[in-house]
Amino acid sequence: MITLALSKGRIFDETVPLLARAGITPLEDPETSRKLIIGTSEAGLRIVVVRASDVPTYVQYGAADLGVAGKDVLIEHGGNGLYQPLDLGIARCRLCVAAPAGFDYAAAVRRGARLRVATKYLTASREHFAAKGVHVDLIKLYGSMELAPLAGLADAIVDLVSSGGTLRANHLVEVEEIAKISSRLIVNQAALKTKREELMPLIERMEGAVAA
Ligand code: ATP
Ligand code: MG
Numbered sequence: 509m510i511t512l513a514l515s516k517g518r519i520f521d522e523t524v525p526l527l528a529r530a531g532i533t534p535l536e537d538p539e540t541s542r543k544l545i546i547g548t549s550e551a552g553l554r555i556v557v558v559r560a561s562d563v564p565t566y567v568q569y570g571a572a573d574l575g576v577a578g579k580d581v582l583i584e585h586g587g588n589g590l591y592q593p594l595d596l597g598i599a600r601c602r603l604c605v606a607a608p609a610g611f612d613y614a615a616a617v618r619r620g621a622r623l624r625v626a627t628k629y630l631t632a633s634r635e636h637f638a639a640k641g642v643h644v645d646l647i648k649l650y651g652s653m654e655l656a657p658l659a660g661l662a663d664a665i666v667d668l669v670s671s672g673g674t675l676r677a678n679h680l681v682e683v684e685e686i687a688k689i690s691s692r693l694i695v696n697q698a699a700l701k702t703k704r705e706e707l708m709p710l711i712e713r714m715e716g717a718v719a720a
Contacts, residue, residue: 510553510706513572514538515560519691522598523576529717530710552706564590564694573699573707579689580668583632591700593711594693596718601670603632605684608657613664613683617642626656627666636666636686654678 514520516538524534533549538557546555558566564585566572576596577585580603605625607613616623622643627633630646637644647662654674656662668689669675669682693714700707 510574510703510710511572512553512555513558513563513566513575514555515563515576516557517560518599519560519563519576519578520557522691523596526596526598526714526717529720530713532713553710561585567694567696570696570699573696573703574710575694576691577694578691579687580629580632582692582694583687584629586631589697591695591697592692593695594715594718596691596693596714599689599691601668601689602682603629603666603686603689604669604682605636605664605666605686606654606669606675606680606682607664609679609681611657611663616663623664624662625664625666626653626662628653629666632686633666636684654680 514523520538527533532553534555535547535549536543538546544557546557548555556566556572560578561581561584563575563577564582567575568589578599582592605613620643622645624647625633625644626647626649628649628651630648633644633646647656649656653665653667656665657680658678664683665680666686672682675682693711695707695711
């Protein structure tokens with residue numbers, strides 16, 4: 509049995525068409541079924557439904573052989589025990605620094621000011637600001653980063669942006685791009701050896717689905 513870890517919402521919705529092109533159909537919709545283990549049209553393949561940020565953990569420990577995870581989540585996880593053989597090109601967005609429209613971020617950086625930055629993405633943020641030599645106090649949040657500058661919690665945020673609509677609605681502007689984000693197929697490193705005969709054809713079918 510091969511187990512694929514997927515998160516509900518965007519990742520599930522955008523992975524389903526790729527699976528379909530690879531000839532695979534999930535037997536239930538996690539939005540309506542409440543089941544956390546879902547069969548597929550393939551007897552030897554099942555899906556486990558987990559939080560987006562838990563996908564790399566399930567795959568790292570071999571509880572899932574494969575998974576689909578955003579590059580953002582993989583940066584934070586660190587990638588231990590994982591192969592990342594395939595960029596699926598789905599759930600595309602950017603990891604950005606954003607600040608209130610009235611805050612001169614570039615000037616604050618030139619002055620060498622110490623900035624308070626709220627984010628869920630501590631690792632990516634630490635690396636970005638260290639590389640730029642910007643002094644920051646990072647404040648860990650779990651959601652609604654856009655609120656932090658408005659409420660006076662932080663000078664800036666690091667968050668995912670796609671259309672920019674949420675930023676605009678909260679009078680924030682993107683001031684730096686940290687990374688382009690899309691979702692990757694991830695594979696447990698040990699499983700790729702022990703279950704190679706089952707996993708390699710599946711990875712190749714996904715590769716074909718992405719190319720199509
Ligand atoms: P939760 O909502 O359960 O706290 P989450 O916010 O990480 O978790 P999603 O919102 O489903 O879960 O995001 C899953 C992945 O989709 C992210 O890790 C990222 O790679 C990608 N993503 C997030 N926001 C966007 C966006 N606005 N546009 C495109 N892709 C996005
Ligand atoms: Mg979300």
